[in-house]
Amino acid sequence: MGKTALITGSARGIGAAIALRLAKDGFDIALNDVSERSFEDNDIMERISALGVKCEKFIADVSDYKQCEEMVKAVKETFGTIDALVNNAGITRDGLLLRMAEENYDDVIRINQKSVFNMTKLVGAVMLRQKSGKVVNLASVAGLYGNPGQMNYSASKGAVIAMTKTAAKELGSRGINVNAVAPGFIKTPMTDKLTDEQRNAMLAQIAMKRYGEPEEVASVVAFLCSADAAYVTGQTIEISGGLSM
Ligand code: NAP
DSSP, rough: OOOOOETTTTSSSHHHHHHHHHTTTOOEEEEEEEOGGGGTTTOOHHHHTTTSEEEEOOOOOOOHHHHHHHHHHHHHHSSSOEEEEEEEEOOOOBOOOGOOOHHHHHHHHIIIIHHHHHHHHHHHHHHHHHTEEEEEEEHHHHHHHTTTTTTOOOOOOOHHHHHHHHHHHHHGGGGGEEEEEEEESSSSHHHSSOOOHHHHHHHHHHSSOOOBBBBHHHHHHHHHHHGGGTOOSEEEEESSSSSSS
16 A cells, blocks of 8 residues: 554554554554553554554654654654554543642643644644645544543543644645544543443443444544545544434
């Protein structure tokens, strides 16, 4: 195929599933995560390389502009092009508003929201020169509807949805599609941290009465990165088993 996808926070969870799926679709894969340690105890590089596509990993904290700049330069030098960017890296630091520490608010905004500015600006410049590209941002149902205990997270994901629309308007005339997905409850290390009470409360609201799998997010992201979605931009697709309708 000769196309490259860069997926942030892709050592594990939804990011790893997206990387694997895009590799199956023929993309060469630039993996990213915040530390070498993130790649320990998983075989994502081996699984992707076994598919016969090129795969390299790039260590960078995507909330840090300078590190993003160095990573994007290195990815461009390694692969020649960047055709798809998936802004997936994200964290939670949950807590009720009145008990939420200021640093937990700031960390979530920096990692979930500023990272999207950093990466879209830097990779957007590469895509502008190519006159083509796909950007997919990982938002959340929390960014659409709010969620108790997630003032920081829902603010960051609501911003990601607004940033998706703005980037789509700025870049659309240059052949660049920018979309978001808003997952509900997906089984990953991020949601493993929730209590049984929180899980059961969530399950009661889900029309399909089950949690989602990372692969079910990856397949929608793959569609948005494909030629089949050529006329889709600025949209946020909810992947929540009917959590909210
Ligand atoms: P996850 O299992 O916690 O994986 C997130 C990945 O991002 C981890 O590998 C993590 O690295 C990496 N990361 C964290 N901070 C980073 C940074 N500053 N720079 C680079 N990488 C960083 O989470 P997930 O459930 O797969 O979530 C992926 C995305 O989907 C997130 O944006 C999340 O908000 C969104 N989402 C998830 C759900 C869900 O139900 N799981 C629902 C809605 C939206 P370490 O392992 O080293 O920490």
